[in-house]
Amino acid sequence: MRIEDVYIWDINARWLGITPHQLMENAGAGVARVIEERFGRGLRIAVFSATGNNGGDGFVAARHLSFENDVTLFLVGDEAKIRSEEAKHNWEILKRLDFVKIRVLKDSAHIKELDLSGFDVIVDALLGAGTKGEPREPIRSAIEKINEYAGRAKIVSIDLPSGYPSTVRVKADFAVTFQWDKDEYEGFERVVVKIGYPKELYNIVGPGDAKFALRKKGEHKGQNGRLLIIGGSEDYFGAPYLAAKAASYLVDLVFLTMPEYSARRIGDPNLILRPVEGSNFALKHLENVLTIAEKVDAVVIGPGIGVDENTKAFVREFIRRCGRPMVIDADALKAIAGDLDALRGKRFVLTPHAGEFRMLFGELPPAGLKERAATVMKKAKEIGGVILLKGSYDVISDGKTWKYNKTGNRGMTTGGTGDVLAGIVGALLALGNEPLRAASVGAFLNGLAGDMVKEEKGENFTALDVAEKIPNATRWALEF
Numbered sequence: 001m002r003i004e005d006v007y008i009w010d011i012n013a014r015w016l017g018i019t020p021h022q023l024m025e026n027a028g029a030g031v032a033r034v035i036e037e038r039f040g041r042g043l044r045i046a047v048f049s050a051t052g053n054n055g056g057d058g059f060v061a062a063r064h065l066s067f068e069n070d071v072t073l074f075l076v077g078d079e080a081k082i083r084s085e086e087a088k089h090n091w092e093i094l095k096r097l098d099f100v101k102i103r104v105l106k107d108s109a110h111i112k113e114l115d116l117s118g119f120d121v122i123v124d125a126l127l128g129a130g131t132k133g134e135p136r137e138p139i140r141s142a143i144e145k146i147n148e149y150a151g152r153a154k155i156v157s158i159d160l161p162s163g164y165p166s167t168v169r170v171k172a173d174f175a176v177t178f179q180w181d182k183d184e185y186e187g188f189e190r191v192v193v194k195i196g197y198p199k200e201l202y203n204i205v206g207p208g209d210a211k212f213a214l215r216k217k218g219e220h221k222g223q224n225g226r227l228l229i230i231g232g233s234e235d236y237f238g239a240p241y242l243a244a245k246a247a248s249y250l251v252d253l254v255f256l257t258m259p260e261y262s263a264r265r266i267g268d269p270n271l272i273l274r275p276v277e278g279s280n281f282a283l284k285h286l287e288n289v290l291t292i293a294e295k296v297d298a299v300v301i302g303p304g305i306g307v308d309e310n311t312k313a314f315v316r317e318f319i320r321r322c323g324r325p326m327v328i329d330a331d332a333l334k335a336i337a338g339d340l341d342a343l344r345g346k347r348f349v350l351t352p353h354a355g356e357f358r359m360l361f362g363e364l365p366p367a368g369l370k371e372r373a374a375t376v377m378k379k380a381k382e383i384g385g386v387i388l389l390k391g392s393y394d395v396i397s398d399g400k401t402w403k404y405n406k407t408g409n410r411g412m413t414t415g416g417t418g419d420v421l422a423g424i425v426g427a428l429l430a431l432g433n434e435p436l437r438a439a440s441v442g443a444f445l446n447g448l449a450g451d452m453v454k455e456e457k458g459e460n461f462t463a464l465d466v467a468e469k470i471p472n473a474t475r476w477a478l479e480f
């Protein structure tokens with residue numbers, strides 16, 4: 001597991017309603033269970049907790065262990081410094097118990113005098129994932145004290161040997177780590193216990209993914225993404241406009257290239273217009289549009305671009321020659337159906353609904369979520385890119401893994417919400433996100449914006465309403 005995944009899953013778990021209290025209870029109980037399974041019961045056990053959540057896990061473990069063992073809890077530090085609600089809660093419980101002995105060790109002098117020779121097991125809950133730098137006093141003395149008993153008592157660390165990764169660390173027999181065993185932990189034995197994170201976290205898209213995707217990179221104009229939207233035809237100008245409008249809330253610069261005929265109807269100062277002559281895209285525009293694409297970080301092609309044969313040839317050639325990550329949407333999907341070779345070696349997201357999926361791959365996606373995911377994953381693998389299959393649950397895959405998104409509502413069947421989605425995904429690509437993350441978070445934010453509009457207006461709204469709610473959806477995710 002990567003630290004990044006764990007960060008995202010933690011936030012998404014909270015979004016699903018899983019509380020820090022539940023996690024701490026399961027963590028502490030898991031530690032107690034492992035100790036009793038390995039060493040039996042009727043033991044004399046010392047638990048060393050400091051004032052962070054690692055210490056909080058220690059408070060819970062002490063309570064669970066005290067049912068059948070003789071437990072002493074050593075608090076290293078000042079009880080006023082116990083930080084989180086859940087750790088405080090568990091500390092207050094411990095203080096009400098009469099069969100758990102508590103000793104508060106505020107300074108190193110008291111720790112140095114300790115005699116731990118009567119204990120069979122020492123539980124180390126001093127420092128965990130929140131450690132910064134070498135352990136400071138009085139925790140450092142507590143680590144040294146525990147290490148005096150290495151080989152004599154069993155030493156079990158919670159999450160990490162306290163002090164890790166510095167060399168001043170507890171010499172643990174093993175550490176009990178929680179559910180997501182991080183790859184970067186090494187040099188000590190680990191026993192992994194599950195603490196109630198559901199399996200959905202591997203696949204569901206939530207605010208954790210969004211927070212990660214929306215981190216700002218730079219303070220200067222253009223450093224936070226430049227996006228090009230290619231779309232519009234004699235029949236449509238609203239679709240590319242909606243995509244551009246949506247993207248303009250997320251990136252610094254949005255270039256909109258459209259046939260002059262429809263570009264004339266757009267007067268939005270937030271967008272940079274780059275019209276091409278005539279009423280439809282055709283091969284003669286290719287070099288010009290490729291030159292514009294060189295100046296941007298990502299491209300969206302397709303909204304309202306139409307299905308004129310010359311336009312389709314333009315789309316195929318553009319995709320073949322463009323070196324930027326691309327969102328290929330709407331009519332552009334029609335242009336590449338039957339010529340998926342154009343995608344070879346490209347970084348891209350296709351955004352079909354079920355009908356377009358069938359047009360591309362010759363089969364309708366199955367109905368059940370897992371079956372649907374398997375199909376999307378297989379096709380994504382075949383074409384070497386990301387597919388975002390739109391539906392009541394959106395399914396996204398890069399061929400290696402898959403995600404699904406549950407935000408959104410029936411009101412979003414209104415025309416143009418797909419264009420908004422393409423714009424958001426393009427913007428997230430332009431911000432430097434991997435196509436899988438851009439597509440997943442795009443689906444999430446689009447649906448969330450739609451849900452926010454529904455709150456206000458009911459189910460009858462327009463795609464422009466959705467686009468205009470993107471700042472709110474983004475803020476909600478960043479503040480979650």
Ligand SMILES: NC(=O)C1=CN([C@@H]2O[C@H](COP(=O)(O)OP(=O)(O)OC[C@H]3O[C@@H](n4cnc5c(N)ncnc54)[C@H](O)[C@@H]3O)[C@@H](O)[C@H]2O)[C@@H](O)CC1
Nearest residue numbers: 023024052053054127128129130131132133134135136159
């Ligand atoms: N979802 C989660 O994040 C879960 C976390 N849990 C536990 O929470 C732990 C992380 O908790 P926290 O983030 O509170 O961090 P820790 O409890 O690891 O440590 C933070 C505390 O130690 C202090 N500290 C940091 N570096 C220090 C140093 N070098 N010397 C002395 N003091 C130092 C900080 O000021 C802070 O008070 C995990 O290791 C795990 O045990 C579990 O309860 C399960 C769920």
Ligand SMILES: [K+]
Nearest residue numbers: 127158160162
């Ligand atoms: K620890």
